[in-house]
Amino acid sequence: MTDPPAESQRTARPDGQPREDGVKDVDRAAELRADLVEKLRAEGKIVSPAVEAAFRAVARERFLPSDVPLETAYAYDDAVVTKRDEHGVALSSVSAAYIQARMLEQAELRPRATVLEIGSGGLNAALIAEIVGPQGRVVSVDIDPEVTDRAAKLLDEAGYGSRVRVLVADAEHGVPNEGRIDAIIVTVGAWDIPPALLAQLADEGTLVLPLIMNGVTRTIGFRREGDHLVSTSVEVAGFVPMQGAGRHPERVFVLTDPNGKQVKLRFDSGVPADMSPLDAVLATERTEAWSGVTIPHRTSFADLYLWFAWHLPGFCLLTVDDGTELANERGTWFPFGAVRGGGFAYLAIRPAMEGAGVEFGARAYGHDRELAAMALVKQIRAWDRDGRHAEPVFGYWPAGTDVTRIPADAAVMDKTHGVVTISWPAP
Template identity: 35%
Template sequence: MTNATSTRPEDLREKMVQHIKDAGHLYSARIEQVLRTVPRHRFVPAASAEDAYANKAITIKPGADRPASCISVPTVVAMMLGQLDPQPGDHVLEIGAGTGYNAALLAELVGVEGSVTTIDIHSDVTAHARRALDETGYQRVHVVTGDGALGDPAYAPYNKIIVTVGPWDLPPAWFEQLAPGGTLVVPLHWRGQARSVAFTRKDTHLRAENSQLCGFIPMIGIVPTGEQTGALAEDVALHWDADQNIDPAALHEVFTGPETTVWSGASVIVNEPFDHIWLWLTATEPGACRIAAEDEAIEAGTCRPAFAYRTPAIVEGDSLAYLTKPRPLDQDGERRYELGATGHGPHGTVLAERLVEQIRRWDRDRAAQPVIAAYPADTADASLLAGGVVIDKRNIRMVVSP
C-alpha cells in the first residue's frame, strides 16, 4: 500500500503537511516539524482519520445556525502559526480552545521552558480540550473556562497571543496582557471582511504590516459587534460597519437603473487570489463594505459579483460599485480572467473607476499591504497614524493606511 492510498494516520499526516507546503503556508522548518509530530486525529476522535487530516474544519460543538466550536482548517492553522512565530521559552495565550490541537502545536513550539494557556467560554469545549491534551501528553497546557475577551491575567504577561475565533473588536485585556514587543494574531472583522492580522505591541498602540484572508466562527461574550446588515434588493444584502455613513434605504432602487462596468486590464489565472484588493479599499475608501447575493439574484441579472456572498463594494450616498465577475481572456493560449468593477446609481461610474484604481494598485505590487494600527478608543486624532482611513469601534480606533 502506498502513501497515496494509505489510511495510516502517519501517512495521512504527511500528506496533510505536503498539501500545506504546496499551498504556500509553511513558513518555517519548526512549524513543519510540529505539524508532523502532533497527532491531529486524536483531537477529533469522532471523525475518521481521513477527515481529521483533510484540509477542512471539523465541528466538535454544533450551534443554532453555525458551529459553536471546531478544529480549524490545517492550512489556516499553519498560516497563523507562521504569523505568530512562537519561540522556545515564549508564554502564549490562545483565545478559543477548540479541540486542544492548536494548543498542543504551541506547546511543542515553546517547549517546556515556555507555557501555553488556552481559554474558551464553553465548559464542554474546555473539557474536550483538557481530555485530548492529557491523552496526548500535553498536561502542561493550562486550560481555562471563561470569556476570552478578559484573557487570563494569572499567567500574564504573554509574549504571544493568538485568537482562533472571529472578533469584530479588540478588548483592552489583550493589549494589557501582551508584553511590550509581543505579537497578537487575531482574525479581525472590518468592512465586511475577516483577516488574520499579525499585530506587534508598541508603547501606545498595536501595529501590523501583515494580514491574511481567513474565516472564523464569530466570537461571543462581551466583545461587541458592530456589523450592520440591510437589504438592497430581493436576495441581495449589504454589510457595513456601525461607524460608516451608509443608509441602505437610499439604495433601494440602485439596481433598477443603468449600470456601468469598468475593466482594469489586470488579470488572474484560475484560483489565483486577489483578496488584497479588498484590503486596499479599506485603506482608501471610507465607504468600503460588502455585498452578498443569493444565486437567484445573480441568475436574474440583478448583479454579477465576483463572489456570491463575500464581494467588496463601495457605497456613497445613493450609489454603489462592486468587484464584478471577472471576464475570460485568452492571452497567448493561456486562459486568464480580467478584473473589473460594476457601478450602479447616479455616481456608480465614478465609484467603479475608483474601485478599479485599487485593482490597478494591487496589480502593480500584488504582495504589498497597507499598514494597520489599533489604538485605544479615547486616542485623539492627532495621535493616530496619518494618511489612512479611520475605523472607530467601541474599544479601539483602527487605522488602515496605504
C-alpha cells in the first residue's frame, strides 16, 4: 500500500506529455486499465457487462493523489491511503480495485437505481454513476468534510458532478431526506448495521457492507428475507474503521516480556473478565500442540480466522513488538489467538509430512497453556470437519424481530442493533 503524505489534491495530469519511456500518460493509463479489467474478469471479481463497462470508462488516476504512480492506480489490490490520524492510523483511502469491483457486483446494481455510498472518495461513486446511468441517482456520504470536499471536486473535474450528490453525514443516522434507496454500499468497516440505514433500504434492495464480527471482517452482500437479512455473497477484505456514533473501539490488553517488549491482545468484545492470571505470562515456559490438519502452500485459509472469531471463546488478534520471541519467529505463526484462564495460545504452523503444505497447531504460554493450546487445536479440527469446505451463510436479525425463528444450526452474535448469525452448510 502506498502512503502519500496527506490529502494531496490531484491537479490535472500532464496528459499529452510523454513520460520518460516515451509513452504518453494517457496511453499508458488506457493500457493499464484494459489489463486491470482482464485481471478482474479472470479472477472472477468482474462478472457482469455493466461493471466491466464502468471499469473501462473511469480513469482511476483522476481520483488518486498526483504522486501515485499509474501502476498503483491500476493495481489489482493496492489501496491508497489518503488521510491518517495523528497516530498514523488510516482514516480514509481509495479502496483496491478488486474489492470495488466485487462490491459493485455484490450490490447487483441496475440502470436507473438510486444508490447510497457510505464513505466517499469519488472513484467508487464514479463507477456507480456509470452503472446506474444518467437516469440513476448516486448519493455519496462521508463523515469527514475534508473527504467530501475532495471527492466533490474530483467528481466535478471528471465530469460526474451532476450525477453524484456528495454529502457530509454520519452513516449511523442514515440520509433521511434521500428517500428509498435501491442499494447501499458501505465502504468503511462496520461493527453493526445502523437501523436508520436499513429503514431506507427498499424491500427488494441490496446492502453490501464490510461487517466486523469479533475482529474479523467479511464484506457481505445482503438481501431482505421478510423481517431479516440473508447473505447472498461474501468477500474477504479489510477497511478503515467506522468513525462517529457507530464507532466500536477494540479493547487492547498488553503482555510484556522480560525485556519490556510488548505483545498486544486485541479484543473486539468479550474480553475475559479477569486478565490478571496472564501477568508476566511471556516469561513462562511455552508449549505447543498440533492438530493433524494440513493445508497446501499458497491456499487461503482466511475462513479459519472467521471460524475462530465465531467459535473460539477468548478469541483475540495479536500485534507484536519487534524483539519479542514471537517477532523473531515470524512466518511460523499467525496473529490470531485465544485466552483461556491463565493461558494464552496463538495459531502456529509447521511443515507438514510428505510435502503436504503446512500443519496447523497452537503455541501457548502460561499456567493454563495446555488448556489454551488444546482449545485452539480443537477449533482447528472443528473447522476442518465442519467449516473449511463451504462458504458460510450470514443472517442479520434487527432488534425487535422474532429471533426464535433463527435456524437451530446457526451460531448467533449479539450486536447493538440486532444479531448476526452464521451457518456453515454441511460438507
